[in-house]
Amino acid sequence: MSDEKPGKGDPEGAAQKTPEPSGVDLARVALRAAKEQARARGDAAQQKKQARRGGLRSGARADGRDPLPLGSAINRLITERGWETPAAVGGVMGRWPQIVGDDLAKHCVPQKYDEDERVLTVQCDSTAWATQLRLMAPQLVARLNEDLGHGTVRLLKVLGPNGPAQRFGPLRAPGSTGPGDTYG
Numbered sequence: 001m002s003d004e005k006p007g008k009g010d011p012e013g014a015a016q017k018t019p020e021p022s023g024v025d026l027a028r029v030a031l032r033a034a035k036e037q038a039r040a041r042g043d044a045a046q047q048k049k050q051a052r053r054g055g056l057r058s059g060a061r062a063d064g065r066d067p068l069p070l071g072s073a074i075n076r077l078i079t080e081r082g083w084e085t086p087a088a089v090g091g092v093m094g095r096w097p098q099i100v101g102d103d104l105a106k107h108c109v110p111q112k113y114d115e116d117e118r119v120l121t122v123q124c125d126s127t128a129w130a131t132q133l134r135l136m137a138p139q140l141v142a143r144l145n146e147d148l149g150h151g152t153v154r155l156l157k158v159l160g161p162n163g164p165a166q167r168f169g170p171l172r173a174p175g176s177t178g179p180g181d182t183y184g
Helices: 011-017 022-051 069-081 084-094 097-100 104-107 126-148
Strands: 110-116 119-124 155-159
Touching: 069 084, 084 097, 084 110, 084 126, 097 104, 097 110, 097 126, 104 110, 104 126, 110 126, 119 126, 126 155
Parallel strands: 119 155
Antiparallel strands: 110 119
């Protein structure tokens, strides 16, 4: 071996410096070791029992009532009901500023999505922004389909600002649509 003195880095020297436990200390060490072994046996037995049962369950046999993590339960519900596309489009409506940019998002807001026609309707606060969005529609549809999956959005319907509300007076004729119904 080496020419070093005992006590410098070798186990024999370390054993000479620390006294062996005796009496009460020895009993404490033995008790601690026995508790750790018992705990390990108990954990192993519990895991084996749980594995035999098939994990945590609500009853004697696994069924649909067993507890699920919240994310798994929501994904299962979306899949069972066939809500994948509406959920994805809802996510896009929530992330609208990230998709179209902050400037456009301040002036144009998604209103609704028609799943049958695959049309996303967007309301703009001015005719200038509506025109701008109409010019950008092909690029925006491509970006949305890239995010949602091919063919999810077929058309982008852009609405301009709403006109002033029709105010009907107290002497309104029944069935009329207001002052515009008399003009051809």
